[in-house]
Structure formats: C-alpha cells, structure tokens
Amino acid sequence: MQQAIAILDSGVGGLTVVKEVMRQLPQEKIIYFGDTARAPYGPRNAEEVKLFTTQIVEYLIHFNPKMIVIACNTATAVALEHIRTLVSVPVIGVITPGARAAIKTTRSGKVGVIGTEGTIRSGAYEKALRMISPQLEIESLACPDLVTIVENGIFSGDRAHNIVERSLQPLVDCPIDCLILGCTHYPFLIDEISDVMGPNVALISSAEETAREISTVLYHNNALASSNSEPVHHFFCSGEPVIFKKITEAWLKDHIYGKPVVWQVPKFGEN
Known part of the structure; x- marks a missing residue:
C-alpha cells in the first residue's frame, strides 16, 4: 500500500501546498487535514497552536505517512521542532x-x-x-x-x-x-x-519551494512513489465540510476532478 504525504493546516490555506505537490509529484498520495473548526490559528497563543498541531499529527500518524508537512506558517513557527521530536518520519515546515x-x-x-x-x-x-x-x-x-x-x-x-x-x-x-x-x-x-x-x-x-523540498527529502530517503496506479487522496476537515469541499474542489480543479477522492470529517483518535 502506497504511503502518503500528510499535509496539515489550520484550514484551507495548506491546499496551496497540496496543489503544488500534486503538480510536481503527481504519483504521490496525499492526506490533507484542515482544522477548519478551530481556524484561524493566528490570534491564538503559542501553546494552544502547539497543542492543536500535536493533536492533528497524533491523528494523522495512524495512517502511517512517510512524511508530515506543516503547511501552516503559524504552526510551523511554534510547533515544528516539537513535532519533530514526536515522530520518526521527516517533518517539513513552510x-x-x-x-x-x-x-x-x-x-x-x-x-x-x-x-x-x-x-x-x-x-x-x-x-x-x-x-x-x-x-x-x-x-x-x-x-x-x-x-x-x-x-x-x-x-x-x-x-x-x-x-x-x-x-x-x-x-x-x-x-x-x-x-x-x-x-x-x-x-x-x-x-x-x-x-x-x-x-x-x-x-x-x-508552496512551490516547499514542494521542491518535499521532493528532495523523499528522493534522498528513497521514498518517492514508485507505483504507476493513480493515488487516492484523502481530505479531512474538523469543521463544516460543505464549504471546505467546495473550496478544495475549486482550488485543485483538474488535479482531483473525476478522480477518486475520500472526504471525511474525523474524530480525533479514530482512523
């Protein structure tokens, strides 16, 4: 089973990184988590953002991703080094x-x-x-x-x-x-x-430079997708799914149109 790149954000912003990864690395499977129920992160204090980021990573790690991308500048600023101590896979910020x-x-x-x-x-x-x-x-x-x-x-x-x-x-x-x-x-x-x-x-x-870094790290770890089968992407949001799906479909357009996609509103601790 193909391991995914897990990408997380406070909401829909990280979809800009997803789009660039899909463009540069079309064979890669992506699991995206938008914490729309608790967005925005910007006004929150650092400890709260670190807690939310940790909760999302602990959820995503159940899917056995080969890399975690913190596609949120606020979370990158306060939680990147902490997350790196929690997981054994590469963690990249923006x-x-x-x-x-x-x-x-x-x-x-x-x-x-x-x-x-x-x-x-x-x-x-x-x-x-x-x-x-x-x-x-x-x-x-x-x-x-x-x-x-x-x-x-x-x-x-x-x-x-x-x-x-x-x-x-x-x-x-x-x-x-x-x-x-x-x-x-x-x-x-x-x-x-x-x-x-x-x-x-x-x-x-x-987004473009982050996608390049993802490609470089995966290449050096001999972890680039080798399967010729079409990846099935998963999109999770913690809040209202209708507008999240609408924005995602509008932004990613041809990258996901007519292709197999899984949409979920998860509960933490379940996969």
Whole structure:
C-alpha cells in the first residue's frame, strides 16, 4: 500500500501546498487535514497552536505517512521542532522554504513579510531570513483579515479587494522589491495582493519551494512513489465540510476532478 504525504493546516490555506505537490509529484498520495473548526490559528497563543498541531499529527500518524508537512506558517513557527521530536518520519515546515525563495528573488535586499498575528509575533521569518542573509532589511505586517475571507471562500471581487487594500496599506510605500506571503491562505488572494502592491514587487509563495523540498527529502530517503496506479487522496476537515469541499474542489480543479477522492470529517483518535 502506497504511503502518503500528510499535509496539515489550520484550514484551507495548506491546499496551496497540496496543489503544488500534486503538480510536481503527481504519483504521490496525499492526506490533507484542515482544522477548519478551530481556524484561524493566528490570534491564538503559542501553546494552544502547539497543542492543536500535536493533536492533528497524533491523528494523522495512524495512517502511517512517510512524511508530515506543516503547511501552516503559524504552526510551523511554534510547533515544528516539537513535532519533530514526536515522530520518526521527516517533518517539513513552510517558513524556511519561503525565506530561501525570497533571498533568491530580492535584488535590493529589502523584503516584506505578511502573515498572521502569530507568525509575525514569533519573528520566525526574520530569523530564517537573517540566518541566511544577515544584511537584509525586513518589513513585517500582520494581516489577519485575509485568512478570514479565504476561509469563507472569498478570493476576488470588491469585498476581497477592499480588505486586501486596507490590510496592505502600511506596506504600499515601503521600498521592498519582494513580499513573502507568510500564510498559506494568502495565495488564494494573489491577484488582489498583486494589484495592490504593483508590478515592481515580486510575490513569494512558499508552496512551490516547499514542494521542491518535499521532493528532495523523499528522493534522498528513497521514498518517492514508485507505483504507476493513480493515488487516492484523502481530505479531512474538523469543521463544516460543505464549504471546505467546495473550496478544495475549486482550488485543485483538474488535479482531483473525476478522480477518486475520500472526504471525511474525523474524530480525533479514530482512523
């Protein structure tokens, strides 16, 4: 039986990572868990986020995954190292890949970071960026309202644009040349964010770089999928399943349309 890559997030944001993994590694089976009942994680304290992340990992480990991906910046910031002590499989977060992509992209050395309150408060991106490139100038901004509209399936239109514009206003006149979307929900709004920030600011989503890291780790562990059969993906959410399924199907489109998919609303401790 093919082992899966387990990917978790506070809600639907981690689907941006799922989409990129499906594009780069189409033979891999994915088990996705969106903790929609307790989203967003950003306003919560670090211990609460660590507890929720641990509960999800303890649930997912029953499915015998070959890797766990914490596709939530807030959870990566506060729980990544803790989760690594709990499991024997590789655990990957989204912050370091995103930081590496920004360093490759910036020409001026002036980088912006937007994220949830928890991610920005943790300083995780600043630490990751300066660990590689200490001379960078970094402007960070919490944009909690963006998660809320994405979780409600609002990605475009006047309401989305107005909220994005209001949220990003403090960064518009900053002399940055790239902006890290430090929350996996934000790529859902990439068109609106691009419109507000303008053509001279490159937008950095960690999803593509995270998928590359997943591929590299699996390759070095000789764990890439070898089966030619079509993988059956599993999608779990802890809250209302209707909007979760609607957003998932809309975002992943051709990657899952007409293909076998399992949808579940789990209870912790059961598989």
